[in-house]
Amino acid sequence: MSKGILSSVMASCLFAVMYFYTSLLTPLDGEEIFGWRTLLTLPCLTLFMLASKDWKRVGELHARVKRTPLLALGMLGTSWLMGVQLWLFLWAPLHGRSLEVSMGYFLLPLAMVLTGRLVYGERLSRLQKVAVACAALGVGHELFQHGSFAWETLVVTIGYPIYFVLRRRCRTDHLGGLWCDMCLLLPWALYFVIQGPLSTTDLQAHPGLYALIPLLGAISASALIAYVLASRLLPFSLFGLLSYVEPVLLVGVALLLGETIGPDQWLTYLPIWAAVLVLIVEGIRHLLRQRRRSV
Numbered sequence: 482m483s484k485g486i487l488s489s490v491m492a493s494c495l496f497a498v499m500y501f502y503t504s505l506l507t508p509l510d511g512e513e514i515f516g517w518r519t520l521l522t523l524p525c526l527t528l529f530m531l532a533s534k535d536w537k538r539v540g541e542l543h544a545r546v547k548r549t550p551l552l553a554l555g556m557l558g559t560s561w562l563m564g565v566q567l568w569l570f571l572w573a574p575l576h577g578r579s580l581e582v583s584m585g586y587f588l589l590p591l592a593m594v595l596t597g598r599l600v601y602g603e604r605l606s607r608l609q610k611v612a613v614a615c616a617a618l619g620v621g622h623e624l625f626q627h628g629s630f631a632w633e634t635l636v637v638t639i640g641y642p643i644y645f646v647l648r649r650r651c652r653t654d655h656l657g658g659l660w661c662d663m664c665l666l667l668p669w670a671l672y673f674v675i676q677g678p679l680s681t682t683d684l685q686a687h688p689g690l691y692a693l694i695p696l697l698g699a700i701s702a703s704a705l706i707a708y709v710l711a712s713r714l715l716p717f718s719l720f721g722l723l724s725y726v727e728p729v730l731l732v733g734v735a736l737l738l739g740e741t742i743g744p745d746q747w748l749t750y751l752p753i754w755a756a757v758l759v760l761i762v763e764g765i766r767h768l769l770r771q772r773r774r775s776v
Contacts, residue, residue, distance in 0.1 A: 485714030488707045489723040495704035497730035502700060503574045504738060506693055511572030513677030514697070515564075518571065519670035521698020522705065523663050529706050530656055538657025545652075555651040559658070560665035562644040567666075569636055578633050579735030580742065585637025586728035587753050590760055591616045596642040608763040612756040619752035626745055656709065725757055 503514055530536045546552050573582040591613060597603035605613065623630055630638075648654040653661065684690055711723070736742075742750060 485711050486723065488714060489711035490726060492704050492707035492711055493723070493727040493730055495700055495707060496727055497734050499697070499700050499704060500570065500574055500579065500731055500734045501737065502693075502697060503571050506690065506697070507687065508683050509677065509679055509690075509694075511568060511575050512673040513679060514571045514575075515568040516670040516673035516677065517694050518567065518697055518701050519663060519666050520674065521695065522701045523660075523667070525698065525702030526656075526660055526663065526705060529702075529709075530660060533656075535656040538655050539660055542653065542657050542661055552651060555647060556653060556658075556661055557665060559644060559647050559651065559653060560662040562640055562647065563662045564666045564669060565636065566640060566644070569633060573633060574734070574738055577738075577740060578631070579731065579738060580740050581631040581633040582637060583728050583731035583735055584631070584750070584753070585634040586731060587757055588616065588620075588634065588638040589641055589728075590725065591753075591756055592638045592642050593645070594760075596646065600646055606763060608759050608766075612759040612763070615752045615756035615759060617752075619749045619756070622752070623749040626749070725761060728757075 503511070506514055509517075527536075530539070542556075546556070569582060573579050594605065594609050595613065598605055620630070629635075645654070648658055651658070679690075715723070
C-alpha cells in the first residue's frame with residue numbers, strides 16, 4: 482500500500498514538474514515539445530512493457546484489428562483525443578493558460594461521475610450529489626460572468642471522459658491500448674519536430690537544450706510508469722482519491738509562473754474546490770468502510 486501511495490504522489494509531482502519544465506525549453510513551442518515528448522516517451526514505455534510482460538497486449542490488439550478492421554478507426558479516435566490532451570498540457574504553461582487547464586483537471590473527477598451516471602447508469606451517492614451541486618454553483622457563476630468556460634477548461638473536462646468511454650467501448654483500456662495510442666501519434670510528433678522553430682543557431686544560443694530535451698523524455702516516462710504502478714498497487718478508490726493531488730500542484734505551478742486568480746474568479750474556484758473536497762471526504766469514508774469490512 483505504501484509503495485502505491487508513494488508511486489501516485491510521485492507521478493503527480495512529476496506531472497507538475499513537467500508542467501513547469503516547458504517554461505525552460507525556450508525557444509521550443511508547444512507543438513515541438515509535444516513532438517519530443519512523444520518520441521522520447523514511447524521507447525521508455527516499450528521497455529517498461531517488455532519488463533512487466535505487458536507487451537502481449539499489443540499483439541492481442543493487432544490480432545483484433547486484423548479480425549475487425551473498423552477497430553482501427555476507434556483507435557485513431559482515442560489516439561487523436563489523447564494527443565490533444567498531451568499537446569494542451571505542454572502548450573498551456575507557455576501561453577499563460579495554466580490556470581484554465583488546471584481548472585479542467587479539478588472539474589474532471591466530477592465530469593467522470595456524471596459520465597458514469599449518464600452513460601453507464603451508475604447511481605450517485607449523497608455526497609456525490611452534494612459535490613455536483615457545489616460544482617454547479619461554480620459553473621453557474623462562470624457562465625454568468627463570462628457566458629462560457631475557457632476552451633482549455635472545456636477540452637480537459639469534456640475530452641477526457643469521451644476518451645475513456647471510447648477506450649472502454651473499443652476494449653483498449655490497458656497498457657497495450659496506451660502504447661498504440663502513442664504509436665499512432667508518431668507521424669504528428671515527427672512532423673512537429675522537423676517543422677519546429679528549433680534551429681542550429683538556437684541550439685548554439687541555448688546549449689542547455691542538449692540536456693533539457695532528453696530529460697523531458699525521462700520525466701515524462703517516469704511519471705507515466707509511476708502512474709501505472711500506482712494504478713496496480715492501490716485500491717481503485719484510493720487511487721482515484723490521490724488523483725486530486727495533481728490539479729492542486731498544477732495550480733501551484735501556474736501561480737509560480739506568474740498567473741493570478743482574479744477577484745471575479747474566486748466564486749468560480751471556491752465552489753469547485755469545495756466539490757473536490759466533498760469527493761475526497763467520500764473517498765476517505767469509502768476506504769474506512771472497506772477497512773472495517775476486511776477486519
